[in-house]
Amino acid sequence: MLTEALVALLAAAVVMGSTAAVSKRRDRVADVDVAWGLSFVAIAIVLALVWPDVHSWLLALLVVVWGGRLATHIARRSRGHGEDPRYEKMLGGPGWHAGAGKVLLRVFGTQALVSWIISFPLVVGAAHDVRWWPVVWVGVVVWATGLFFEVAGDAQLEAYKAKPRESRPKILDTGLWAWTRHPNYFGDACVWWGLWVAGALSLGWVPGLATIFAPAAMTFFIRNVTGARLLEKTMSQREGWAEYAERVPLFFPRPPRR
Structure with missing residues (x-):
């Protein structure tokens, strides 16, 4: 290797x-x-x-x-x-x-x-050769879920920004942005967990466990260092952000709350 x-x-x-x-x-x-x-x-x-x-x-x-x-x-x-x-x-x-x-x-x-x-x-x-092909397809499903969150989240954000500032809400809190404050970053993490499942775990437990540091590191950095947490330092200054943050989780999605 x-x-x-x-x-x-x-x-x-x-x-x-x-x-x-x-x-x-x-x-x-x-x-x-x-x-x-x-x-x-x-x-x-x-x-x-x-x-x-x-x-x-x-x-x-x-x-x-x-x-x-x-x-x-x-x-x-x-x-x-x-x-x-x-x-x-x-x-x-x-x-x-x-x-x-x-x-x-x-x-x-x-x-x-x-x-x-x-x-x-x-x-x-x-x-290495694939040991468990069904695991490969599980990884593809996880990857596709992450890609959906990224693409849909970015599209919803672009549509929000395209509206006149005076006529749009202070905070984007609809669509995927009602489920997580950072759907694109969550999607990025899912993509790499999917690639880990399809690329390494499908080879066996040893290759999978030996490389789990890769998606774990990606998730840690985009959630806590270079991605979500860093962006929130700026976003938290917006009017209505505190109320939005109370309703919507930082990273891992959950159904919207009133």
């Missing part, structure tokens, strides 16, 4: 390195957000090309659908915007002006390493 892991690391490094070169010319570190999903796409496709079988190509298809949609969505959403304040705060300065070494290490290098670690269910999926 060492060879598969090194190939995956190389694929992630190529995507992040290429994006860093483009980002420097554009003077916009936030371009790394588009490369996040594409790094997984590159890893999955390269693994399927080098170790081709039905399982590897199925995993590649799932990752391409998820990662391609995510990259396209982020690219469209960020078009016309300047640097993301998160990166200015992280780097202690305005983007690349904070120093190329600091940007490469803290942003692009870190993201390449993290995407490689998260991709280990794909790596073991390429290295």
Whole structure:
């Protein structure tokens, strides 16, 4: 499995390195957000090309659908915007002006390493044969559930933002946003739990338990560090947010409450 892991690391490094070169010319570190999903796409496709079988190509298809949609969505959403304040705060300065070494290490290098670690269910999926095919399809169902939450949640948010500010509610609390305050982040977590089930657990208990750190880490970070909790620091300043937060759970969905 060492060879598969090194190939995956190389694929992630190529995507992040290429994006860093483009980002420097554009003077916009936030371009790394588009490369996040594409790094997984590159890893999955390269693994399927080098170790081709039905399982590897199925995993590649799932990752391409998820990662391609995510990259396209982020690219469209960020078009016309300047640097993301998160990166200015992280780097202690305005983007690349904070120093190329600091940007490469803290942003692009870190993201390449993290995407490689998260991709280990794909790596073991390429290295071993499937033991339980029914488990693969259970994973596909979990993945599809997560993708639904992401796509529907993003679409509902875009529709909300498209309404005139004076005629829309202060807080989006309908649709999936009445079930969880962050349906897109919850969907992201489900996608990676589904890929873990389909890619690693289907190989047997040992590969599954050995790679459970990947979806667990993804869930922890998007819920507690870089995703939901970070966004709530800004959203909590909105009028009506406290009442909304009392009714609707932070992450894991539940039926709406009055």
